Amino acid sequence: MDWESTRDWFPVTRELIYLNHAGVAPISTRVRDALARFSREALERGAFQYEPFFDTEIERTRGHVATLLGAETSEIAFVKNTTEGLGIVAAGLDWQPGDRVVGCDLEYPSNVYPWWNLRERGVETILLPGRDGVLPLESIEAALRSGNVRVVALSSVEFGSGARNDLVAIGALCREHGALFCVDAIQSLGCLPIDVREAQIDYLAADGHKWLLSVEGCGVFFCASRALEYLTPRIVGWRSVTANQDFDRYHLDLQPTAGRFEEGTPNTAGIFALGAAVDLLLELGIDSVEERVGALTDHLVRGLRERGATIESPREPGLASGIVAFTLGDEAPKATARRLRRAGVFVVARRGCVRASPHFYNSSAELDELVAAL
Numbered sequence: 284m285d286w287e288s289t290r291d292w293f294p295v296t297r298e299l300i301y302l303n304h305a306g307v308a309p310i311s312t313r314v315r316d317a318l319a320r321f322s323r324e325a326l327e328r329g330a331f332q333y334e335p336f337f338d339t340e341i342e343r344t345r346g347h348v349a350t351l352l353g354a355e356t357s358e359i360a361f362v363k364n365t366t367e368g369l370g371i372v373a374a375g376l377d378w379q380p381g382d383r384v385v386g387c388d389l390e391y392p393s394n395v396y397p398w399w400n401l402r403e404r405g406v407e408t409i410l411l412p413g414r415d416g417v418l419p420l421e422s423i424e425a426a427l428r429s430g431n432v433r434v435v436a437l438s439s440v441e442f443g444s445g446a447r448n449d450l451v452a453i454g455a456l457c458r459e460h461g462a463l464f465c466v467d468a469i470q471s472l473g474c475l476p477i478d479v480r481e482a483q484i485d486y487l488a489a490d491g492h493k494w495l496l497s498v499e500g501c502g503v504f505f506c507a508s509r510a511l512e513y514l515t516p517r518i519v520g521w522r523s524v525t526a527n528q529d530f531d532r533y534h535l536d537l538q539p540t541a542g543r544f545e546e547g548t549p550n551t552a553g554i555f556a557l558g559a560a561v562d563l564l565l566e567l568g569i570d571s572v573e574e575r576v577g578a579l580t581d582h583l584v585r586g587l588r589e590r591g592a593t594i595e596s597p598r599e600p601g602l603a604s605g606i607v608a609f610t611l612g613d614e615a616p617k618a619t620a621r622r623l624r625r626a627g628v629f630v631v632a633r634r635g636c637v638r639a640s641p642h643f644y645n646s647s648a649e650l651d652e653l654v655a656a657l
């Protein structure tokens with residue numbers, strides 16, 4: 284793969300060393316072109332060709348998202364963000380007092396608050412403690428053994444430390460103990476492979492604006508067909524039902540697919556962008572992207588260590604991801620990140636570390652510049 288040539292798709296490389304794909308990513312010219320196609324149609328013909336133009340692209344994108352996840356097209360819904368997807372699960376399950384949710388104290392708040400919000404319904408949320416940025420599998424198993432666990436809610440990759448969770452092992456534990464498995468995949472989808480079947484995932488949510496390299500405000504929600512029956516959609520509208528182009532007859536026969544969670548008009552522009560972003564990743568191949576990001580992050584880790592930085596992310600195979608968290612001596616991470624930003628290197632401070640998150644189009648030379656700027 285000629286990774287150097289992929290830089291042409293990312294004009295951001297002309298101005299910045301952009302290493303914040305775990306935050307908000309820049310878009311590619313491919314996504315820009317898709318948005319231009321959307322704009323041109325909306326500008327020149329409005330909804331005159333809604334079905335062949337807009338609907339076709341919405342369904343095409345749904346299919347490609349399913350491919351990326353190893354899911355069926357009928358298991359995919361578009362949502363506005365990760366939080367909405369997790370909220371569909373938290374709001375939709377038939378909770379009983381005494382039910383428990385198992386999470387972790389390394390999680391982003393969006394995978395904590397929806398569960399805490401169930402406290403008044405008698406649901407307890409257990410936040411297992413991470414150790415050196417990693418959630419030990421034994422802790423999850425022990426929590427499941429303690430009983431009454433309805434849902435295990437974890438990220439594929441922890442947003443601060445960058446530790447990858449072993450989804451296949453966790454999914455197997457959930458199945459063994461009769462718990463549902465709900466995954467926040469925003470920190471890996473588009474960068475690391477995932478197979479929802481192999482990992483026995485019931486629900487998954489991810490927004491498009493990080494590793495998928497799309498725009499904000501349009502994400503995906505996966506609901507395994509076997510787990511659809513456990514969720515009651517709490518917001519229902521014209522699009523939730525079957526034959527939803529028939530506006531003359533009221534009925535509440537919900538779609539037999541994840542489409543029932545799309546209650547109204549979708550974010551069509553966002554879906555155009557997402558479709559182009561997913562196409563690009565599928566063309567490159569997620570396994571190749573993972574390998575490339577692995578090589579780049581290894582390069583960065585070597586450079587940072589030589590410069591005397593401490594790497595806080597676990598780097599063992601199976602745990603490493605696209606996120607490299609580090610500290611530099613006594614310097615406050617926010618001050619280090621500010622210094623780098625002034626040098627045109629975009630990194631951020633998170634959870635007491637500087638966080639760098641390169642994607643496939645970044646280069647080793649850019650990572651060397653980060654180290655030099657330190």
Ligand SMILES: Cc1ncc(COP(=O)(O)O)c(C=O)c1O
Pocket residue numbers: 305306364365366367390391393394438440441442467469470489490502
């Ligand atoms: C692990 C994780 N989940 C969720 C989010 C954000 O979710 P949303 O798409 O709802 O804004 C972030 C953003 O940083 C994140 O790192």
